[in-house]
Amino acid sequence: MSDRDEPEDEAPFVAACGQRVYLRSGGHTHTPALSVEVWDDRPPADGGVWEAQGEAGVDVPSGQVGVWTYGGPCEDAIERGEAGRRWHVRACVSGRERVRELAEQGVPVHAERYLLQFWPV
Template sequence: MCDDEARMRHRAAHCRRLVVQVSAGPGMIGSFAGSEEGVCRMGLVSRQQMDADVDFYALWLEDADDVSERDEPGDGASFVAVCGQRVYLQSGGHTHTPALSVEVWDDQPPVDGGVWEAQGEAGMDVPSGQVGVWTYGGPCEDAIELGEAGRRWHVRAYVSGREQVRELAEQEVAVHAERYLLQFWPVGHPQVLAEEGTGGVVASVL
């Protein structure tokens, strides 16, 4: 079998596996399970819609199983800021509920053509395959389902409504005045290592 044909078969099998895992997750919309060939061709694996919470002008993304303390971005940080394994998103409003749209891709997607006020990118390790969305008041009810554990992912974040929510949040707890789009795609492959002292295994993403 030639190398190109082998790569095509591997890609098709990888896409089928992702479709089955992700479309079965809670809170997922737009299931693509009935059209695997179309998913592989487009590269879009899943979409997810959820509400997030913002307290003190920020929310952040981290592996759903990682609740350790981290440093925080300093004053004047950019829209997307990385501290340890957390990816912080700086909001325009103090306390409110933005709308969060999530896309999971099997490769780097094109830049979204919508009208956005800010955009940024970051990388993050997600050993569990799920991303928790946090703010200072605690985690959101739903987690982002990436569909595959033990991977390193790249995320591209967009936001609109920052100026609108800045004004509304001074008067009320605004709902969906600010809107985010997150595009995730895998960029690293796991290497399974023996966990020291336990005989178990952990995934170390390279």
């Protein structure tokens, strides 16, 4: 865990700082689709077609996790419910190339899709 508010500039697709999970989006000014799964143990790899995947550990002292792209926060925090835990998260994304193109012409909705899978450490 870092004391920084944001990951380093060269951070990978998914990184965690504090109670936040950061995702490097393929575009800007758009609304991605986000699915969240919570598992009791490490889940099997999802069989979907993903452009990028990554994992990170995140401390959750309040019981809530914020999801941010490197441009800013998503609307709502994810309620983990159990304060003071450390969680591992796997993030998968599709639509990165498509949203990069569409964001140059407008504000696309759900062109980029994320799956976040959490499990306790």
